[in-house]
Amino acid sequence: MSGMTSHTVRVAGRVLPGLMLLVGLFCLAAGPALAQQRPLVTQDPESVGAGHVLVEAGFDYGIDLFFPASGLHGNLLRLPMLGLVVGVSDIAEIQLTGGPYQRLSVGSRSLAPLADQVVMNGDRTTDVVDMVIGAKVRLLSESSSRPAVAFAFATKLPNSKHPNGIGLNTIDFYTSLSFGKTIQSIRFVGNLGLGILPDPVAGRSQNDVLTYGGSIARAVTDKIDVVGELNGRASLRSGEAPIGTESRSMIRAGARYTYGAARVDAGLLLGLTTRDPSFGFTAGVTYMFKAFTPKG
Numbered sequence: 001m002s003g004m005t006s007h008t009v010r011v012a013g014r015v016l017p018g019l020m021l022l023v024g025l026f027c028l029a030a031g032p033a034l035a036q037q038r039p040l041v042t043q044d045p046e047s048v049g050a051g052h053v054l055v056e057a058g059f060d061y062g063i064d065l066f067f068p069a070s071g072l073h074g075n076l077l078r079l080p081m082l083g084l085v086v087g088v089s090d091i092a093e094i095q096l097t098g099g100p101y102q103r104l105s106v107g108s109r110s111l112a113p114l115a116d117q118v119v120m121n122g123d124r125t126t127d128v129v130d131m132v133i134g135a136k137v138r139l140l141s142e143s144s145s146r147p148a149v150a151f152a153f154a155t156k157l158p159n160s161k162h163p164n165g166i167g168l169n170t171i172d173f174y175t176s177l178s179f180g181k182t183i184q185s186i187r188f189v190g191n192l193g194l195g196i197l198p199d200p201v202a203g204r205s206q207n208d209v210l211t212y213g214g215s216i217a218r219a220v221t222d223k224i225d226v227v228g229e230l231n232g233r234a235s236l237r238s239g240e241a242p243i244g245t246e247s248r249s250m251i252r253a254g255a256r257y258t259y260g261a262a263r264v265d266a267g268l269l270l271g272l273t274t275r276d277p278s279f280g281f282t283a284g285v286t287y288m289f290k291a292f293t294p295k296g
Contacts, residue, residue, distance in 0.1 A: 038083075039254045039267030039282045042213035042229045044189050045138055045150030045178040047093040053291040054085040058284015062269060062277030065104075069200055069244040070165035071112030076277070078102040078129055081284065089294060091138040095154065099129035104166055113201045113243055118165040127164035131157045136178070147181035152193075168200040168244045176211055187217040195233055199242040207245035209233040220255075228253040232272070250276050262287045 037044070038056050048054045059079040066073050083097045103126045109115065118125070134154025142148035153175040160167020176193025191213035199205045215229035232249030235241040254267025262285060269280035 042215040045148040045180045048087040052087040054288040056083040056286040060282035062280035064278040071110040071115040074106040098131035119163045150178040170198040197245040200244045
């Protein structure tokens, strides 16, 4: 194909089946929409509510990932992926995510800036999952004429280290605006923000990235809904982005089943860049309960 790079071919080959899957899911669905959460990562502007605590746990498995800083290629399992959200008021919440274990089954290795720092026994390497701490505040409530709007910020801590070949050992900062609107039976959510990512190799510079996300949720019954999203980041650097801060993009599509205060989910992952998994899947459970009554 003239004028088309191998990267473009790969992206097109991944995005078309993913979009067809999303269209098929939502053509089958009907009924009232539910708020966004696992298996999606696009943030809904609505908070969990004052005094409520949301706990989630799950796993994800990605096939054919590439870690450009360490040069490792392979399949990544993260288990369990944990999340905690505490509603400190009707409009604000504190968020914490992370996990104690991730394992990369290495299929091949490439030349990379930090490849000589990787210490491996055999064809596997393990590490913890970086912890992310943040907060979200709803600025505007949803009305018949406008979407709900929220402001969020988060910091990723450097828990995963260079010798394991998975982490970048950097402190990243993110800030974003979230928008959400329910139209008839469908919940639409959008995120737009900025990420500041330090250069993990040189350590003397940073790369600013545009973060984005768009998701849809629609109910099949009062207990089952189907969901999908496109979520990622785009490097704002005019030239080549520093290793480890490149553009990323992922399609997620799945379903959720609600039983009382608990919700079980499962989803498929489709990466759109060479650093994302070519294919993957995720599953988990979410539970929300009233923990305390804020005073004042």
